[in-house]
Amino acid sequence: MLDALWLVPTLPLAGFLLLSLTAGKLPERAVPWIGAGSVGTAALLAAIIGIAFWNQPPESQFFRQTLWIWMQVDGFQPPVALYLDALSLIMAFVVTGVGFLIHMYSAGYMAGDPGYSRFFAYMNLFVFAMLVLVLADNLVLLYLGWEGVGLCSYLLIGFWYEKPENGFAARKAFVVTRVGDTAMAIGLFLLFTQLGTLDIQSAMQRAAAQWSAGSPLATAAAFLLLGGAVGKSAQLPLQTWLPDAMAGPTPVSALIHAATMVTAGVYLIARTHVLFGLAPEAQWLVAVVGAITLLMSGLTALTQTDIKRVLAYSTISQIGYMFLALGVGAWSAAIFHLMTHAFFKALLFLAAGAVILSLHHEQNIFNMGGLWRRLPIAFWTFLIGAAALVALPLTSGYYSKHDILLAAYGAGPSGSWLWAAGVVGAFLTAVYTSRLILIVFFGPARAHHAVEEKLSLSMTVPLIVLAVLAVIGGLLEMPLQPVLPVSREHESGLLIGLITSLAPFAGIVVAILFYGTKRFSLEAMLRNSAGFSLYRFLLNGFCMDWLYDKVLVQPYLRLAASNKQDVVDKPYQAIVWISRSVHRLLTPTQSGKLRWYAASIAFGAAVVIAIGMFT
């Protein structure tokens, strides 16, 4: 059964090819059957393979399938080969399973769009690339998937291409992540030059044999891979692209910018955890990046007015938790949170999509309000997703976040700081999530349009399935022991556990005081100038876009504009100009007048004689 592994990525690829070669000529009814059907079949196949894998695990705990030799030059021989172990299996489940639900939802959400077929083609290509990423047996093939998902992200963010701002957001996403990807590529060059292979398993073995902990080469390689991870996973300092990426259709945000692609960085670090284990400084930086990112984006999320941007910042923040977990060596907890986050964040986006669709593409939360009675399915599913996001007890998010925070607390001397950051983050998460719910679903109705919930079955079913997963996802078993080292168990004490569990409730209370009972008023705080500046600062995501614009974008634009004509051409043009001028100067001497010629001959002769006489 495992031999059918190659079919899992091939099915969505076939869907992409079929949809793109028919170029939108298929009847609209047929498109989702191909688009969602291919991913659904892949999910089913992945499940069958998964059951086979767990019932009778191979002795080596992995299964490798080599399809063909990609290239072979002088010891560099990456094959096109798939690698299945517990980690890649879980990732494949998430990608195909959640992917299928979102495809199904899209069949309703995107109905009637002129680019219906193009949408499903891009989405299928994305699922294919993402599966290659998680199933790749070597880093070059992983890089193929890595760039492939980036491409699909670009195509889908800019899916509605008529609006220039969508195109801008798409390009920004691609270029900013390319910065990280380039660091990662250099990391691959370094690994290959030093270890002589880019096969992930043998590279990790050789690294462990060749490098001692803390060796500069291991550290450099880990830093470079981290560069790739922060780009793709929208962590500091490359997180700026993700909020703008919300320009894409909402199912895209759910699939690519919440559930799967943005967690690729987490997968990469978990996959190469041996290398990060050899580079304690790099691993510590992973934790710090995670902690700072989760706080910054949590604060930013407090001020956003666009429902999708709130969720985007929340995604950045939750991935920050995963980075925090990776950084403290809680590998399984990171992957666990990756999975539960895929469930509840996809759910939140899809529920938000239901709201947006019902309000005729209104995304400003201050134009919503009082929707809980009118949009019951959207409200209840959103509420469940929010509970998991906030990590209320008994939801999936509670288990995974709790694991991370306790692991952070036990991680060495700086552990309590990391834990504290995580707890503050959990508090902030509760505040911004409750704020969102209170503004959108409660309070006075502010919508100008007639609001009615018109969700087709294909949209309702994924919402309900994901809601169930968001609740019970925490009970799923994660048999990751053969792949990832087990993190040390820590005794953290009752008090720490209690604070960790209660932080979200504090956040909810604060949000209710501000937005529910209006005991406190934000307007009052914004009236003084310091408060307002802070608000502006947070609203603009710590002004990092502004900074990059001033430091990188504008100089490049100016440099490009100032040298459009290519200054290198000037010397050549100067040669042309000189020869023309000399030509113009000498032309009059050929006047055809005999006395001029005679005079010049006489003059020339005189000069020659003079030279002869005086030297």
Added chain:
Amino acid sequence: MTLFWLITVLFVGGLLAWLAERWQAAAPRWVALAALALAAGLAILLLSGADAMTAWPASPAGGAWLSELEWPWIPRFGISFHLALDGISLLLIALTVFLGFMAVACSWTEITQRSGFFHFNLLWTLAGVLGVFLAMDLFLFFFFWEVMLIPMYFLISIWGHEKRAYAAMKFFLFTQISGLLMLLSILALAFIHRQSTGVYTFDYFTLLGSRLDPGTADWLMLGFLAAFLVKLPSVPFHTWLPDAHTQAPTGGSVILAGILLKTGAYGLIRFVVPLFPDAAHRFTPVAMTLGVLSILYGAKLAFAQSDLKRLIAYSSVSHMGFVLLGVFAWNALALQGAVMTMLAHGVSSAALFMVAGALQERLHTREMGRLGGLWPKIPRIAVVALFFFIATLGMPGLGNFIGEFLVLLGAFKVSVAMTSLAALGLIAAPIYALIAIQRTFYGSARATRPIADFGVREMAMMAFMIAAMVWMGIYPQSMLEVASPAVEKLNRTAAVGAMLP
């Protein structure tokens, strides 16, 4: 003999195409297609024999040579009609013939004036290029070098766009002056060889082992370099290229970008490093710097352009910088990468020029400021353009990625700093490629009148190009294998790729 016929078919085909115009206006292109089909047949013959003759013992320089032909030409000066083929030349010949078809096909409706003479020039340029890729006598090489230049000059100056006379003259002067420097070097090399051995020869294999004192070697190498760096082109000798590309007719641009630039890279690989290994080694830091400069400067200028063809032209400068970097890193990885980049860039840039040509034919402008919003009107052209711009920015799974990745991987062993700088090109490439897509196809539609999308002929061409691109991306091994014996042979001939300080 196959090698001789390969070139001759195109020369004769060119003459026939010229004559055929008297008979019927549409005849020349059919004649051209027939000549190319014959050449393709011969190329396939060589390709199918490639594996069988890998270990061909009779060749002058060992196992890498697949086919050879030597006839005396001017025996007094040791000049012979000497052709030989190894894996690298075979791949480049395949590319040349393939893009030859594309050049004829994309000129199908564009060229209405003097189509006989047009196809004559087209085929003669191609014949000259094939000669360049095969000649193993330096004098013969120079002869073919000139043969491909002059018809190209006519292609630009007669069928080009608004500033064609200026562009053609600039192209001619740059190439000609640098070519003369190469001729001086060739002559000097032959004279020096005669002084030490007493015989005149221009034979590549005989001259390979010439002992030269370092000063002389440096100067002689610079003569060759001049010709090849201009042709490649490398910064700061690239300024002829944007003008020539922009002004050339589509078929001319296809040949210019797809094939002619590769003769410069081929010259570096075949002549500069093997003939002057020590001098090349001394020059390596400069050459790699020029490569990095070309990558970054080309990408930056590409982004600044508002003329679609100029943008593509500058992107060529950027891509050929990778080739320069790879050649001078001179190890198997980097050389294979350089060869793959040549092939992949040949296809991708040619395809992009075909798209730009198609847009100009329909909308009579190349200014991106006057385009925009074309996606819904001409979806096929848009998708093809998107595909090739994505290829050009180095998307894995397509050809350009393989080449650039191998170049960087090989160069990293030689210089970490240079490679890291060159890798910045990976960031600069999407900046220009995606803005081109944005400004041409995205946004809201401007033009109200209907525009013809790609027809059957154009889609057929593009299907071939896309298939080639994907093939190179997912199974490059098929090409690496062909080039591999030649690359290893070269690598052994001149081991210059030592670690830089």
